[in-house]
Amino acid sequence: xxxxxxxxxxxxxxxxxxxxxxxxxxxxxxxxxxxxxxxxxxxxxxxxxxxxxxxxxxxxxxxxxxxxxxxxxxxxxxxxxxxxxxxxxxxxxxxxxxxxxxxxxxxxxxxxxxxxxxxxxxxxxxxxxxxxxxxxxxxxxxxxxxxxxxxxxxxxxxxxxxxxxxxxxxxxxxxxxxxxxxxxxxxxxxxxxxxxxxxxxxxxxxxxxxxxxxxxxxxxxxxxxxxxxxxxxxxxxxxxxxxxxxxxxxxxxxxxxxxxxxxxxxxxxxxxxxxxxxxxxxxxxxxxxxxxxxxxxxxxxxxxxxxxxxxxxxxxxxxxxxxxxxxxxxxxxxxxxxxxxxxxxxxxxxxxxxxxxxxxxxxx
Numbered sequence: 633x634x635x636x637x638x639x640x641x642x643x644x645x646x647x648x649x650x651x652x653x654x655x656x657x658x659x660x661x662x663x664x665x666x667x668x669x670x671x672x673x674x675x676x677x678x679x680x681x682x683x684x685x686x687x688x689x690x691x692x693x694x695x696x697x698x699x700x701x702x703x704x705x706x707x708x709x710x711x712x713x714x715x716x717x718x719x720x721x722x723x724x725x726x727x728x729x730x731x732x733x734x735x736x737x738x739x740x741x742x743x744x745x746x747x748x749x750x751x752x753x754x755x756x757x758x759x760x761x762x763x764x765x766x767x768x769x770x771x772x773x774x775x776x777x778x779x780x781x782x783x784x785x786x787x788x789x790x791x792x793x794x795x796x797x798x799x800x801x802x803x804x805x806x807x808x809x810x811x812x813x814x815x816x817x818x819x820x821x822x823x824x825x826x827x828x829x830x831x832x833x834x835x836x837x838x839x840x841x842x843x844x845x846x847x848x849x850x851x852x853x854x855x856x857x858x859x860x861x862x863x864x865x866x867x868x869x870x871x872x873x874x875x876x877x878x879x880x881x882x883x884x885x886x887x888x889x890x891x892x893x894x895x896x897x898x899x900x901x902x903x904x905x906x907x908x909x910x911x912x913x914x915x916x917x918x919x920x921x922x923x924x925x926x927x928x929x930x931x932x933x934x935x936x937x938x939x940x941x942x943x944x945x946x947x948x949x950x951x952x953x954x955x956x957x958x959x960x961x962x963x964x965x966x967x968x969x970x971x972x973x974x975x976x977x978x979x980x981x982x983x984x985x986x987x988x989x990x991x992x993x994x995x996x
Contacts, residue, residue, distance in 0.1 A: 634852030637664030660870040668700040668820035702731030713737035720746040739768035779809040779857040781823035786831030796850040807853035810841035812861035827857025839868040840976040847983040877992040881971040906988035910955040920952025941967040
């Protein structure tokens with residue numbers, strides 16, 4: 633399981649607020665920090681002054697710190713692919729390359745003697761495989777997507793999937809950003825419309841964003857791009873189960889105990905002989921052979937995408953099977969609607985549909 637992360641921007645913030653935020657995040661199990669040197673001073677003494685105490689505090693709290701850089705930042709700090717000592721002295725764990733040198737020197741970075749990991753831009757077609765083929769150390773390479781301050785500029789799901797298929801084929805860990813919904817948050821640039829990787833996540837509650845990242849089944853580390861998230865958001869993010877997909881349902885009124893048990897008390901998996909009409913979780917029905925689930929009337933003549941159903945006594949051979957509708961079907965009296973996938977989670981359903989044998993839990 634990957635790490636949860638926050639972002640801290642010392643050159644734009646207050647030291648005491650930064651420290652309090654880091655301490656709070658550490659209490660909730662966060663263990664990674666992203667920060668940006670692209671917008672920082674080009675004076676090494678100023679960088680040491682602004683970032684030194686922050687980096688020391690991060691180390692004390694057990695955070696891995698990743699810094700966003702490019703060749704111009706290296707030059708300003710007196711660093712090079714042959715000499716990364718300044719990053720080591722500052723206590724930096726990961727150097728992210730927002731811009732590149734050349735294939736040889738990019739590969740050379742991964743062979744630094746300090747064990748500093750080199751992170752490549754996941755939201756691009758960087759030829760990372762070519763670097764590996766020409767001597768880069770795969771064990772010292774990671775991937776991190778961009779965040780997108782401008783509204784409507786974040787990655788589409790299709791583009792995100794295309795990039796990630798490449799990174800996972802190389803066996804590299806992947807990080808991506810979610811965004812706090814707090815007012816007056818900030819990042820490295822004077823744009824304040826959130827800092828997500830995926831545009832579809834920009835306005836969602838943070839736990840729904842995290843559950844979406846988990847459902848994508850390719851993201852290891854999940855980082856809040858803007859500062860400062862609220863304690864409630866940190867808590868909600870930390871409480872998301874990251875070992876399997878969780879999808880939120882709004883329950884119907886008057887559910888029977890058997891219906892609740894079938895839906896909420898199992899780890900479900902869709903069948904690999906998938907129907908186009910619904911995701912079927914068949915295992916619960918094994919426990920309902922002799923347990924009645926009476927028909928609970930529903931006035932709607934059809935069930936639509938996102939409806940959550942439990943097979944009732946009128947189809948007793950399948951009684952207790954849990955189904956999530958993908959394509960509109962007739963309400964023929966053989967299934968009880970127990971709820972509906974929350975609007976915030978419909979994109980999670982999209983991910984489940986791509987991989988029918990997805991392991992998932994339904995939560996309220």
